[in-house]
Amino acid sequence: MTLLAVDRLSVAFPGHLAVREVSFAIEAGETLALVGESGCGKSVTAFSVMRLLPPNARVVSGRVLFDGTDLLALSGAAMREVRGKQISLIQQEPMTSLNPVLSIGSQIIEVIRRHESLSRKAARTRTIELLDLVSIPEPQRRIDDHPHNLSGGMRQRVMIAMAVACNPKLVIADEPTTALDVTTQAQVLDLLDDLRRRLGMAVLLITHDLGVVAQWADRISVMYAGRIVEQAAIGPFFAAPLHPYSRGLLAARVDVEADEHYTQNRLSEIPGSVGSAAGEQGCAFAPRCPIVVAACRTAPPPLRAQGERAVACPRTST
């Protein structure tokens, strides 16, 4: 069953289109990874779904269908019922998402009582259960701690507890572990994945790390300069990425498993930078593409289905 369907979404900032005709769907209970480099529009896409765009951004066209309802057409009040209850957000840096002068418990209780008619006492009991659920030791004592008392990993666990407090159907996790160490990253992503299964949530995982995608996602959408260039299930994608940008990304990545050393081989590069996409009439990746032909420079290629996957490059085929 399709839970979220983003349909030809375009979002503009003054002077440039950050998201261009983006379409993707998330099935109930699955993890979709939205992958791309900084500035590719992945976070703007997520904020559009939450209707949390900055004031200078504008949705130009498209729909965001959640359980069949277009979120972009909802009133502010109706959207506030969705946010935090049906869809919740986990951001990269928990220290800036948590209020430093309130205890973590009072911040979670606030979320619960905003959406459910629970007494303060019942909400507090529920919060202790939630802290226990996200494996924070001694939750009865920790509930009255302030964010600065906790380590980065523990703060991110608090954010997860807050995100799942009202049993949402969809959690959007925007670079949830980028600020964390690798040992903590594995623990936090395992926790999120475990909760997804137990609570039956879907997860939109926004990340730039292909290792994280390979280990924790079911499907991947790759973005480049505001457009989705490839969509696939994880297995086929990592076995054989199709779009030249996806191939370049995977090749440029230094894998810890690979026995590579600078004395033996050079790293594969994607030449140039994403800045070259500005002003490009055709495919945004054309200025950096190793298999570019003249036809690529005329119009951006549409995302076309190839069996179970989709690629926005006419020069690739399975």
Add this chain to the structure above:
Amino acid sequence: MTALLAVRDLHTRYAVGRQVLRAVDGVSFDLAQGETVGLVGESGCGKSTLGKTILRLVPSAEGTILLDGADITRLGDAAMAPHRRRLQMIFQDPFGSLNPRHSIRTVLDTALKVHRLGDRPERERQMREIVARVGLPADSLDRYPHEFSGGQRQRIGIARALVLRPALIVCDEPVSALDVSIQAQILNLLVDLKRDLGLSYLFISHDLSVVRYFADRVLVMYLGRIVESAPHGRLWRDPRHPYTRALFASVPSADPGHRRGVPPIRGELTGAVTAGCRFANRCPTATDKCRTEEPLLRAVADGHHAACHFA
């Protein structure tokens, strides 16, 4: 042969309120001419502080730093100047370390002037040469930091370090802020520069994949101490310290068929140093001995040292 850099029992302490934080707590290692030493560990382990202490950007509390056999640990500014030229640095965030009001020419020329390297035409020649060498467009000298992309800014940071013709560059997370496609470009550039100019690097990073590719020898740091050191091939084939093993096991593989097991360690690095091994409270194999007796760094194989009773 004397090492290019020799660090002996180095300590750096910060005052945190009334407490003393031992950020670097007795570190010793050598770095040979032409060698790249990788320094890895989690945030807060003291790896950046170690780099800054070696650069003399923060004062050391105890120990010695020898550059080409000369003790630079407590030199005054004037006496330190000739050594500074040979000891340069590249930072994580090139934008944060470049003055937005200075053109690239000002950035590079200031460094040359401070060290009195050449007259005006000679400095101009050197600047043009270095800009071309790091792969920046020829007209870069008259442009300002904001006109460049993240990857190009890091090339400017590299140019600034190189223009003084240093022997050793301390690279503190030089590619961590860059996108994957740009990371590879910068790492390849650093490899080329090392080969062509005979540079040595102390390469500080939290990213094990990058260190695995880039370092000749690796130091693993935990709570202010080196817990394992080995030539790169050996460390990856046969890590001995449980912390090193845990770090390796935590890096997600880009092969979805290679499922990870349960992460071998729980919890996070905490500042509390108690008796015994600093890693004992997170170690999956800790015994009573580990909680009472601190393991010292000892040889476990040729060139391979580990600070674990059971390594």
